Amino acid sequence: MARPPARAATMKGAAAKGKAAPAAGQGRPGTPAAKSSKNATLMLAIVVLLVLALFERPVCMLLVFALVPTMLAWLVDNTSGQSLIRTVAPLNLASVLPFAMKLWHEHNSLDQVFAFMSGSTTWVALYGAAAFGWLLYYLAPAVITSVLERRIEKLRDAATERQKALKDEWGDDVEK
Amino acid sequence: MSVQPQANPSMSAASGAAVRLKDRFDIHYDKPLPGLRSPSAAAFVAEDVKTPGSRHFAMICDPKMPPRLEAIRKLQLLKSYGVLTPVEVGAVDWAPANRRMFAIVCEQPLGERLAGPTDNAITPWGEEALVAHIVAPIVQTLLDLDREILPHRGIRPGNIFFRDANRRVAMLGDCMTSPPGLYQSVVYETIEGALAQSHTRGAGSPAQDLYALGVLVLHLLFGKLPCAGQTEEKIVEEKIKRGSFYTLVSEQRVPAGLSELLRGLLVDDPQARWRLGDIQMWLDGRRMTIKQPVPAIRAPRGFEIAGEECETARHLALALDMQEPEVASRMIRGPNFETWITRTLGDKQVVEAINMAFSTRSESAGGAAGQNAQMVSRVLMALDPPAPIRFRDAATAVDGIGSLLAVTMLNAGDLMLPTEILQARLPQFWCQRQGSTKGEDQATIRFFDKMLRFLDDKRPGYGIERVAYEMTPGLHCLSPIIESRYVEQMRDMLPAIEFAVQAKTVDVSPVDRHIAAFMAVYENNVDEGLLYTLISSDPAARVLGTLQLLAYLQETYGPPQVPALIQLFGQQAKPVIERFRSRYTRTRMQTGLTAILKESSLRKLADYLDSADEQRKDAQRFQRARLEYQQTIKQMEKAVQQTQELNASAKMAGHSVAVKIASLISSAIVGVTLFAMGVL
Numbered sequence: 001m002a003r004p005p006a007r008a009a010t011m012k013g014a015a016a017k018g019k020a021a022p023a024a025g026q027g028r029p030g031t032p033a034a035k036s037s038k039n040a041t042l043m044l045a046i047v048v049l050l051v052l053a054l055f056e057r058p059v060c061m062l063l064v065f066a067l068v069p070t071m072l073a074w075l076v077d078n079t080s081g082q083s084l085i086r087t088v089a090p091l092n093l094a095s096v097l098p099f100a101m102k103l104w105h106e107h108n109s110l111d112q113v114f115a116f117m118s119g120s121t122t123w124v125a126l127y128g129a130a131a132f133g134w135l136l137y138y139l140a141p142a143v144i145t146s147v148l149e150r151r152i153e154k155l156r157d158a159a160t161e162r163q164k165a166l167k168d169e170w171g172d173d174v175e176k
Numbered sequence: 177m178s179v180q181p182q183a184n185p186s187m188s189a190a191s192g193a194a195v196r197l198k199d200r201f202d203i204h205y206d207k208p209l210p211g212l213r214s215p216s217a218a219a220f221v222a223e224d225v226k227t228p229g230s231r232h233f234a235m236i237c238d239p240k241m242p243p244r245l246e247a248i249r250k251l252q253l254l255k256s257y258g259v260l261t262p263v264e265v266g267a268v269d270w271a272p273a274n275r276r277m278f279a280i281v282c283e284q285p286l287g288e289r290l291a292g293p294t295d296n297a298i299t300p301w302g303e304e305a306l307v308a309h310i311v312a313p314i315v316q317t318l319l320d321l322d323r324e325i326l327p328h329r330g331i332r333p334g335n336i337f338f339r340d341a342n343r344r345v346a347m348l349g350d351c352m353t354s355p356p357g358l359y360q361s362v363v364y365e366t367i368e369g370a371l372a373q374s375h376t377r378g379a380g381s382p383a384q385d386l387y388a389l390g391v392l393v394l395h396l397l398f399g400k401l402p403c404a405g406q407t408e409e410k411i412v413e414e415k416i417k418r419g420s421f422y423t424l425v426s427e428q429r430v431p432a433g434l435s436e437l438l439r440g441l442l443v444d445d446p447q448a449r450w451r452l453g454d455i456q457m458w459l460d461g462r463r464m465t466i467k468q469p470v471p472a473i474r475a476p477r478g479f480e481i482a483g484e485e486c487e488t489a490r491h492l493a494l495a496l497d498m499q500e501p502e503v504a505s506r507m508i509r510g511p512n513f514e515t516w517i518t519r520t521l522g523d524k525q526v527v528e529a530i531n532m533a534f535s536t537r538s539e540s541a542g543g544a545a546g547q548n549a550q551m552v553s554r555v556l557m558a559l560d561p562p563a564p565i566r567f568r569d570a571a572t573a574v575d576g577i578g579s580l581l582a583v584t585m586l587n588a589g590d591l592m593l594p595t596e597i598l599q600a601r602l603p604q605f606w607c608q609r610q611g612s613t614k615g616e617d618q619a620t621i622r623f624f625d626k627m628l629r630f631l632d633d634k635r636p637g638y639g640i641e642r643v644a645y646e647m648t649p650g651l652h653c654l655s656p657i658i659e660s661r662y663v664e665q666m667r668d669m670l671p672a673i674e675f676a677v678q679a680k681t682v683d684v685s686p687v688d689r690h691i692a693a694f695m696a697v698y699e700n701n702v703d704e705g706l707l708y709t710l711i712s713s714d715p716a717a718r719v720l721g722t723l724q725l726l727a728y729l730q731e732t733y734g735p736p737q738v739p740a741l742i743q744l745f746g747q748q749a750k751p752v753i754e755r756f757r758s759r760y761t762r763t764r765m766q767t768g769l770t771a772i773l774k775e776s777s778l779r780k781l782a783d784y785l786d787s788a789d790e791q792r793k794d795a796q797r798f799q800r801a802r803l804e805y806q807q808t809i810k811q812m813e814k815a816v817q818q819t820q821e822l823n824a825s826a827k828m829a830g831h832s833v834a835v836k837i838a839s840l841i842s843s844a845i846v847g848v849t850l851f852a853m854g855v856l
Contacts, residue, residue, distance in 0.1 A: 084831075144833060148826055171759070174801050
């Protein structure tokens, strides 16, 4: 099992509160642990799809069409702990669920699958959720950076002010 | 009259041209009494305000001469009618001199002076009257003085009064206003006294009074001063060569009735000289035997110096002393000297002493010349042990070194001479040469060793000033700041300093080396650490040390108000306040100072400025402030580091947040879907 990265382990404060440190078992990008984890996910997905292709072909077909954003995420995700996949996949899967339920409960056929696919609402629902995941993935760090920057600035200003006050009362000797 | 009462609280103002001494005597400086004056003290009428009509007079001492404080104290205790006795003493504001001067109030003698102070020719006295009216009363007085171990050292016609108007009972005059024997002519002095400088003859012993009594008898008997017309040097030389009796009597015929007395009193050896008991017995009519003094060893062949043949060691010492130290040194180191001493004179004691003189070495500021002078001085002591210490231009009795130092200081003379005498340990060598079996010499050696330690210590409270005050008890404080205020006791010190500050005589430090030394001698409770601060390189420590010293004086002796000093310290408080590191504390101290200054208490001011609690708090707070400052530096470093790591960490945190939000929303979608489908 890989040890948590040293740099991440020393992170404190705002960054640490964001729980940026990867969980145990989640390797750094490019590391053998990260690659094996990613491969394991792929294998699991292929197995699930194969099983579904044998017993639930319409659902399998639906998933193949619907999970394209997740697959793309798998391809481009090079982050530690596969954050992109973990952001996009849940939303993508959750957006598939209503259609899959409808297949099971109503017409569990490939026609129905194609009927869903022919409607633009389906694509908006499926890919909109995934797009939201992508958006979330890219916006969240920017928001967090802004918040942390403001917090650090406030701390630095407070320290500067205190230094000024101390020098004002005690003179330059206080620096020694 | 102007007496400046603000600086002189112990004295109240008198009316008219007079000054009051200790609320009892009004001294009228417009009523001089020339008949009662001493050479070093003018006499004025003194009125006892408590007993009007009493006949007192005050002697106003010359401030350039230290009075004999020990004699004053002993005479006050003794209360003898046979000697001028002080009734009251103390410093007074003396308007004619525009300074304070030491006054000694005595009862006026009823009779006149035996002779004018400068009269050498006197109407001759008959043998019987001389013994009855002069010798007998003086011997009785000397017996009184002997009980207090107080030599008078001023027995001469010009210093003898009569207790009665009929001139029947003689009494001794002033012996308090100047160093012992100062105004005695060399005729009245023993050989040892005559060899010394007049102001350094020392108190000596009662034997010197008896010698002077013998000379007085001769003087009054023949009506003229013995050896009149001869130079002092000649008289001394004659005394050494022929002995005092033959020198002073010369060709004159001494009455048989007095011959015994004169032979007994004018013996040069103090051990063989008559004592008071012997004179008493002689006065009672007993026939006394004259102790024959051991004659000095005479060499069969004289040692020639400048045409003078010296046959005795004492004569040789005198002749060498007449030479320049370099010349004398060459003679002493020459082969003739050694041969003459060891073979011709053959006095083993002198040979041993000279060997000791050669083997004793001391450092000298004067280099080789100084060491030569020291060697000459030691050889002179080896040749003539009872003679005074003769060093360069000084010739001083061992108990006259204090006077030498005091008079030199009082007259702004060169202090190198007394300093070198002490540093060369000449007094110790002199004591070793006396061969006394009593412990007195050892005590004197220890005393001078102590003085040498004081002299070598350059800190305030020590040095030559300390030695001067230790060795001369009556010496007033000679600080240029307060010298004119004649401070001879600690209670007068602070008023004098206050006066000096008021008069703007001092505008920096009101405590100098003289004041520090005076305090160190007369005030045992003074913390020496405070004295050392006077030379501190830290101006704040100097101000606080001075302030603490003066606060101690104010607490102990008063006066309660010293406005000028308070203002002076107020002006000097800046470096003290600057010691506090906190600007707020400094501002607070400066603001509070105004209120403290209004109270005019040096103690409160000292406690305020030198508050240990305040300093401790300031130091503690400063330490805390430094720590806090260091923390802020670390805080800023950490902020910089966080800024540098911000992108990476924010990305990680953002992704983590994104994952969580996605999970939440997904869960919500799943939940809603399942609920809508009726699964839940």
